[in-house]
Amino acid sequence: MVLKNNDQLIRKRNKLFTRNPEQCNGISVYGEQLKTINGSQYRSWNPYRSKLAAALLKKKFTLSLPENSTVLYLGAATGTTVSHLSDLISNGTIYAVEHSPISMKKLLSVVEPRQNIIPLFEDANHPDRYFSIVPQVDLVYQDISQRNQSDIFIRNMNMYLKPGGTGIIMVKARSIDVSLPPKKAYRIVEHELRDQDVTIHQSFSLSPFEKDHAAFVLQKQG
Amino acid sequence: MQYYLITKWFGSFLLDSQKNIVEQFLFSKDEQKLMNKIEIIRDHRVLNEEKKLADKHNPIVIEKRLQSLGSFQINNSFFSTIQINSESFGFSKELLHSILLKISKEQVDSSLSSPDYQVIQQVNALDELQHIANVLSERLAAWNMYISDEDNQKPIVTVLQQVEKNQELLKQQIETDVKNLAPNMTELIGPMIAARLLSHAGSLKKLAMLPASSIQLLGAEKALFRFKKQGGRPPKHGVIFQHPSIGKAPFRLRGKHARLLSAKLCIAAKADMFTKRFIASDLKKELEENLKNK
Numbered sequence: 001m002v003l004k005n006n007d008q009l010i011r012k013r014n015k016l017f018t019r020n021p022e023q024c025n026g027i028s029v030y031g032e033q034l035k036t037i038n039g040s041q042y043r044s045w046n047p048y049r050s051k052l053a054a055a056l057l058k059k060k061f062t063l064s065l066p067e068n069s070t071v072l073y074l075g076a077a078t079g080t081t082v083s084h085l086s087d088l089i090s091n092g093t094i095y096a097v098e099h100s101p102i103s104m105k106k107l108l109s110v111v112e113p114r115q116n117i118i119p120l121f122e123d124a125n126h127p128d129r130y131f132s133i134v135p136q137v138d139l140v141y142q143d144i145s146q147r148n149q150s151d152i153f154i155r156n157m158n159m160y161l162k163p164g165g166t167g168i169i170m171v172k173a174r175s176i177d178v179s180l181p182p183k184k185a186y187r188i189v190e191h192e193l194r195d196q197d198v199t200i201h202q203s204f205s206l207s208p209f210e211k212d213h214a215a216f217v218l219q220k221q222g
Numbered sequence: 223m224q225y226y227l228i229t230k231w232f233g234s235f236l237l238d239s240q241k242n243i244v245e246q247f248l249f250s251k252d253e254q255k256l257m258n259k260i261e262i263i264r265d266h267r268v269l270n271e272e273k274k275l276a277d278k279h280n281p282i283v284i285e286k287r288l289q290s291l292g293s294f295q296i297n298n299s300f301f302s303t304i305q306i307n308s309e310s311f312g313f314s315k316e317l318l319h320s321i322l323l324k325i326s327k328e329q330v331d332s333s334l335s336s337p338d339y340q341v342i343q344q345v346n347a348l349d350e351l352q353h354i355a356n357v358l359s360e361r362l363a364a365w366n367m368y369i370s371d372e373d374n375q376k377p378i379v380t381v382l383q384q385v386e387k388n389q390e391l392l393k394q395q396i397e398t399d400v401k402n403l404a405p406n407m408t409e410l411i412g413p414m415i416a417a418r419l420l421s422h423a424g425s426l427k428k429l430a431m432l433p434a435s436s437i438q439l440l441g442a443e444k445a446l447f448r449f450k451k452q453g454g455r456p457p458k459h460g461v462i463f464q465h466p467s468i469g470k471a472p473f474r475l476r477g478k479h480a481r482l483l484s485a486k487l488c489i490a491a492k493a494d495m496f497t498k499r500f501i502a503s504d505l506k507k508e509l510e511e512n513l514k515n516k
Contacts, residue, residue, distance in 0.1 A: 105330050105334070119322055128284055129285070129286075129287070132230055160302075
């Protein structure tokens with residue numbers, strides 16, 4: 001994947017860096033390296049910690065994510081990927097849904113100085129419960145290790161993704177079914193996605209950064 | 223004429239099928255008042271504004287919360303074509319950010335301070351104390367192979383004594399806490415196994431939602447997944463094995479007893495979570511009868 005975000009994202013050799021906004025200068029979210037490049041501060045983006053970084057390093061794919069995009073992020077966890085995404089879309093908004101109180105506690109400290117993240121302590125199984133907060137979005141990103149993760153993704157996508165918008169789903173084969181070989185688990189997810197009104201642009205495995213994980217990049221029709 | 227009712231965090235809107243706003247109520251821009259509105263929405267209750275808007279129109283709604291006001295259609299494509307922009311009504315994103323930060327903080331704190339989370343932490347702490355005690359006593363045993371200087375061992379001996387003393391204390395704490403939280407389950411299988419079941423399920427609510435067959439195998443995840451991956455024989459019992467009716471039963475009856483016990487536990491957990499009635503004495507009687515009829 002290639003993100004088109006001028007100087008918010010820098011790629012040096014095999015490392016990714018995102019620009020730290022001014023109010024967060026000096027704050028390292030998960031122990032990542034801070035580096036000054038061309039006079040502004042950047043945070044290094046660890047592909048072993050963040051599946052989006054892994055996907056960006058794995059494949060050449062153009063994802064247009066303008067600075068004012070809105071994103072629905074399902075499974076925000078402690079905010080590793082969310083923080084980098086928030087660097088990338090500095091004028092946009094990220095609606096970060098997380099259901100575990102322990103992860104949410106850590107996420108809230110990441111969210112506090114970043115105005116463009118809206119935290120939602122909700123269960124992504126019930127997308128109608130945050131309808132009053134979340135508008136129609138440009139990107140639905142999902143990283144939930146649940147057996148019904150494709151079902152959760154589809155219901156959220158139908159409700160919130162603009163026609164023509166992008167969906168990214170990170171599939172953990174081991175939570176779809178431990179007894180299946182990963183490739184078969186991916187195929188189950190792919191079949192479920194194909195039944196919907198979407199075009200799957202790309203699907204690829206995230207090894208060596210993550211074991212038994214795959215990314216699906218798709219676009220809603222219309 | 224078909225109407226649609228949409229509530230956003232800054233107001234309630236009634237739209238017609240041409241996407242025009244027919245009627246609207248904007249909420250106050252005062253942070254505290256706005257927070258109260260959002261709290262009501264997040265408690266799955268209906269706002270007065272929504273009742274007024276829906277009056278006689280029988281609108282289509284997308285939230286299950288509002289199903290009493292009109293017809294609930296979660297997949298209606300009308301809603302995905304509507305963009306009601308908060309900024310055009312004078313509500314800034316900074317306001318939403320600061321409100322949701324506060325609300326989320328409150329909700330996280332209330333779920334972290336819940337009694338079942340406390341019990342789970344205590345059980346895990348007890349296991350860790352047990353582990354420490356085992357390591358230290360192993361070390362002492364190895365040290366004492368040859369008669370050695372007691373003064374040299376003093377730092378370890380005092381820690382070990384402390385750990386053992388506090389283990390007892392923690393155990394008593396857990397027993398009283400679990401009895402208050404889940405009286406039915408405690409009556410059926412005793413406080414320690416009930417606490418362990420809780421810690422495996424994650425919370426009392428999750429435990430109450432589990433089927434009996436899952437409760438039967440809580441704590442036997444490793445064996446269960448080994449069975450699913452590689453085949454062989456499936457496990458018959460998880461932590462409930464510690465109960466004498468299973469652990470002391472003849473080998474061929476253990477599976478049957480585990481099924482009977484977990485079925486009753488499943489009912490007890492639901493009573494503890496939802497009705498809060500004490501039904502354990504009846505359950506216990508039934509269970510004992512079932513166990514006798516081999």
